[in-house]
Amino acid sequence: MKGYFGEFGGQYVPETLYPALVELENAMESAFNEAAFWTEFEGLMEDYVGRPSPLSLARRLSAHCGLEVWLKREDLNHTGSHKINNAIGQILLARRMGKARIIAETGAGQHGVATATVCALFGMPCAVYMGSEDMQRQRLNVERMRLLGADVVPVTTGSATLKDATSEAIRDWVTNVDTTYYLIGSAIGPHPYPTMVKRFQSIIGAEARAQILAKKGALPQAVIACVGGGSNAIGIFAGFMHDPVELIGVEAYGNGVHSGASINFGFPGVLHGACLHLLQDGDGQVLPTHSVAAGLDYPGVGPEHSFLAMSGRARYGLVDDRQALAAFALLNRLEGIAPALESAHAIAYLNIYAQDHPGACVIVNLSGRGDKDLHTVLEEGL
Amino acid sequence: MISEAILSNRRAIIPYVTAGLPDMETTGKIIQSLAKAGAAAIEIGIPFSDPMADGPVLQQASKRAIDAGFKMEDLFEHLPGWAAQCQVPLVIMSYINPLMRHGLAPTLRRLKTSGVSGVIIPDEPADAGALFVLTQDAGLDLIRLVAPTTPAERQREIVSQCRGFVYAVAVKGVTGARTLMPPELEGNVKAIKSLTDLPVCVGFGVGSSAQVDAIMRFADGVIVGSFLMERLMQAEDPVAAAGEVMKILGAPIPEDI
Numbered sequence: 001m002k003g004y005f006g007e008f009g010g011q012y013v014p015e016t017l018y019p020a021l022v023e024l025e026n027a028m029e030s031a032f033n034e035a036a037f038w039t040e041f042e043g044l045m046e047d048y049v050g051r052p053s054p055l056s057l058a059r060r061l062s063a064h065c066g067l068e069v070w071l072k073r074e075d076l077n078h079t080g081s082h083k084i085n086n087a088i089g090q091i092l093l094a095r096r097m098g099k100a101r102i103i104a105e106t107g108a109g110q111h112g113v114a115t116a117t118v119c120a121l122f123g124m125p126c127a128v129y130m131g132s133e134d135m136q137r138q139r140l141n142v143e144r145m146r147l148l149g150a151d152v153v154p155v156t157t158g159s160a161t162l163k164d165a166t167s168e169a170i171r172d173w174v175t176n177v178d179t180t181y182y183l184i185g186s187a188i189g190p191h192p193y194p195t196m197v198k199r200f201q202s203i204i205g206a207e208a209r210a211q212i213l214a215k216k217g218a219l220p221q222a223v224i225a226c227v228g229g230g231s232n233a234i235g236i237f238a239g240f241m242h243d244p245v246e247l248i249g250v251e252a253y254g255n256g257v258h259s260g261a262s263i264n265f266g267f268p269g270v271l272h273g274a275c276l277h278l279l280q281d282g283d284g285q286v287l288p289t290h291s292v293a294a295g296l297d298y299p300g301v302g303p304e305h306s307f308l309a310m311s312g313r314a315r316y317g318l319v320d321d322r323q324a325l326a327a328f329a330l331l332n333r334l335e336g337i338a339p340a341l342e343s344a345h346a347i348a349y350l351n352i353y354a355q356d357h358p359g360a361c362v363i364v365n366l367s368g369r370g371d372k373d374l375h376t377v378l379e380e381g382l
Numbered sequence: 383m384i385s386e387a388i389l390s391n392r393r394a395i396i397p398y399v400t401a402g403l404p405d406m407e408t409t410g411k412i413i414q415s416l417a418k419a420g421a422a423a424i425e426i427g428i429p430f431s432d433p434m435a436d437g438p439v440l441q442q443a444s445k446r447a448i449d450a451g452f453k454m455e456d457l458f459e460h461l462p463g464w465a466a467q468c469q470v471p472l473v474i475m476s477y478i479n480p481l482m483r484h485g486l487a488p489t490l491r492r493l494k495t496s497g498v499s500g501v502i503i504p505d506e507p508a509d510a511g512a513l514f515v516l517t518q519d520a521g522l523d524l525i526r527l528v529a530p531t532t533p534a535e536r537q538r539e540i541v542s543q544c545r546g547f548v549y550a551v552a553v554k555g556v557t558g559a560r561t562l563m564p565p566e567l568e569g570n571v572k573a574i575k576s577l578t579d580l581p582v583c584v585g586f587g588v589g590s591s592a593q594v595d596a597i598m599r600f601a602d603g604v605i606v607g608s609f610l611m612e613r614l615m616q617a618e619d620p621v622a623a624a625g626e627v628m629k630i631l632g633a634p635i636p637e638d639i
Contacts, residue, residue, distance in 0.1 A: 003508070011508035012478060014435040016529035016554055018507040019536070157441060163432065170434045175555035177531060270479045270505065271432060283454045284483035286431040 003191025005307035008277075011190040012270045013170070020177045025192045027097045032199065037092065044088050045203060048121070049078045051085075053204075055211035055363070060334040065350045068361040070220065071337070072208045072236060074368060081340065081368030082204060082232045083114035083185060089200030091118040094181035101176065102126045104183045105169040107134055107162030107228070108295035108342060109141025110368055111185030116150035126150040129169045133160040134294045140372050159288045162228075162298045166272050186229025187302035190273030194302050198234045205239020208363055221357065222246035225365035226345040227263070227316060228296035230305045232367035237314060247314035249305060250349045252296035252342075254321055260289040262301045263309045263316040271300045277309070292321040292376060293341035295368075323348040325380055328370060340368030341376065384471045384500050384523050384546035387422050388581040394422035394603030395594065395633045396583060397610050397624070398475060400443040401426050402452035404620070406460050410467070411621040412614065417468035419628035420635055422603055424468070425502065428457065428476035435477075435504045437558030439608035443615060454480065458496055465497025469636075473525065473546070475502040486513075490520035500525050500546040507540075514543040525549050528574055530566065538577055547581040548574055550601065552588065559589025559609040568600045575600075591632045606631060 003009050011021055031037040045051040053076050058069045074082040094102060102119050104126070106112030112128040119126035128145055132154045135142050145152050158164035166188075173182040187197040205223075212220055223240050225233035227249035237247045251261035258265070262277040269278030271286060279287040279299040291297045308314035319327075324341055327348035331337050339347055346364050353362065370377075388394040397416045401409050409426075416424055429447035433440060465472055474493055481489045481503065493501065500523030506513055507527075517524040523546030528537055531554060541548055550571050552563055567584065574582050584597045585605030597604050610627050617623035 012505045013507065014504055014529070014551075015507045015527040015540075016531050016551060018529070019531045019533060158431065158445075167432050167434045171437075171556050174435070177554055267483070269482060270477070272434070273505075278479070280479070280483065282483065283452075284430070284480035285448060286479075 005304045006310060007268065008275050008303035008306040009191055009194060010275050011273060012275065013190050013273045014174055016174050017177060021190055021192070023097070027093055028192050028196050031093055031096055041089055041092060045085065049084050049088065050076065051203065052207045052211070053077055055208055055215065058335050061331065064330070064334055065354045066358050067350060067354050068359070069350060070212060070363045071366045072204060072363055073366055074204060074232065075337065075339065075343070075366050079114050079117050080371065081110040081114065082201060082235060083111040084117065085203055085235070086185065086197050086200040086231060087111070087114035087118045087183060090183045090196070091122055091124070094183065095122060097181065099179065099181035101180045102183050103129070103169050103172050103180055104185060105129045105162065105165040106185060107165070107297060108293065108340065109134070109138040109145065109372060110295060110340070112145050112150070112152070113141050113148070115183050115185070116145040116148035119150065120148045127153055127172065129153050129155050129165040129172070131159070131161040131165045132156045134162065137376055138294055138372055139375065162294065163286065170272065186231040187234045187304060188229040188272055188274060188300060194274065194304055197231050198238060198304065201231050201235025202238035204232065204235040204365065205237060208236055209239040212363060216361065219243050219245050220363045221360040222248055222353065222362045223365070224248045224250060224346050224349055224353065224362055226250045226296060226342050226367060227301060227305060228252065228298045228342065230302035232365050234302060234304055236365040247308065248349065248353070249314055249316040250319050250345045251316050252291035252293055252345055253318040254290040256320060258287065260291050260296065261318055262299055263305060264318055266299070268306070274303045276300045276303045277306045292324060292380065293345065295340070295342040296345065317349050317352060319345040319348040325377060328373070328377055337366070338370035339366055340370050341373045343367045344370070384423055384473065385581050387471050388547055388583065388603045391422040391634065393594065393598055393632060393634050394581070394583065395420065395628065395631055396423045396425055396603055396605045397421050397628065398425040398427055398605060398607035400429055400440070400447050400611060401457055402429060402447040402450060403443055404450060406456050408620060410460055410464050412624045413464050414467055415621045415624040416628060417470045418636065419625040420633035421470050421628065423471045423473055425473045425475045425605065428474060428480050430477040430480055433477060435556055437556040437608060439612045440557050443611045446615070458492060461496035461498060471499035472497060473500040473502060474498050475504070478503050478506045487516050487519070490516055490522055494520045494522050499523055502549060511543065527551050530554050530564065530570060534573065537574060541574060541577045544578070544580055547583050547603065548578060549605065550574055550582050550584045552584050552586045555586070557586055557608050560587040563587065563593060563596065571601045591630060594631050
């Protein structure tokens, strides 16, 4: 069925928004079929974002883990993460649709910064919903967004994190649906968002595949990426979907049991417009999550990941706070790279992967840089 | 049964009450109090942790009910008693997730055997065809929402899948009382009425007797949620307050209907 990945996905929104989703889907399809749309997108990717992002062989990390590790350097993008790819794509779409105002949700602040950035670039007003808890731990990104001219709206309801910021953004959208474009930051939400976000982020996988073939002359054995909502993972997976390459998502395990990791510990349910693996109790109430990485602190996951997990095409591992913090330190010391704490989860998984696959060639999607996390890392006593 | 209850009430007010606030026993008494005060039907809201169609008041109500220990099992235990005690139809309002958790079909059947007459699910507009069949199999009325943004063609499709009544959403936005109703509301309701013999009731934003007056000129009923819940949450005696709110809104006393 349209908008579904197996049983996952769909369009579970208030009726008021349903026509807006139809409008969005039509606009997306017409844009995607137009060469000029992609010419403009690719031009901005090159000239504004600085793509293609490098694929770097991490020599000392490889030696340390007993693997051949290549890093897809999304951290080197303008604004410091993969989020800008999607933000550029969607604002081009918003402009085509004649929308006058942009809203977004953000967890770690990376998507908020990316959205505020493209709004500055295109001269559009922007409101970013952010959990007050996340505003505390990502102060630097809050200030960046404000400098870029965005209105950062604190969300104090629920757990005051990404889940609640997303609900609040949807409430704004339902109220201002005629004028406002909701620029969703991950491969979540109702159809067509998961498909659209994947399309814009698939530039990561397309580049990485061409780069590894050019540099090494062979495909990797595995591609590893962290998964919260899962946009960086679905973006890099997209390039290798039909190859004999293992696709591994890494979920945040926080402090251990009941902290997060919806594919590993959730049940199919509906949140923010889609059916997906959801951390919930026996009554269908969504459970609070915890991760040191604000961008992974989410009780759901993109519906296509739910599908890939069920079909067996991808598998989803676990890394906890402590392992992610250690990987953050390790990558600094061995490669001179400070990864985002989100991406540090994927780095941490290398140790686990190496146990059963010594010497294997892997690509890790280094989805963002870690400057924003220094404060948290210092607080954690690293 | 729901449609008759609405059409036979000369000022059909359908109050919405969050289940389990402050506790299940009190919810039962509030329902009785609302029925005695002339409610045409009563909407019972299943609290949900992430109510994205709700404004601050109903978000707060949901949160408080969950914090107070709301459990679906308790609801199923209490529903038959509530249904038996009051003479008006009970309608469940729930986001789809709590209804899906143990299977949508068995949960809907269980609601029916517990005395519920109909369901409103505000976040399932796309594949409502499947929901229509499931509710029909369960013997429940499916009350679907028509929004101010719903195009004419889609209005027709939605109305064809409604039983009990058609829920006309008054405003673009989330639930919560508002001072002004949009001018296009009357035209929207009339357009829906031209498509169906079912009663058309207006909800989202209703918060005064004057608004009820105005809406009743062109609609068959009004749904009142946030306005009621805000007062119930503030009241020392929510059971008495429930009756008072119905009085404020000009509900007809039952002998008078």
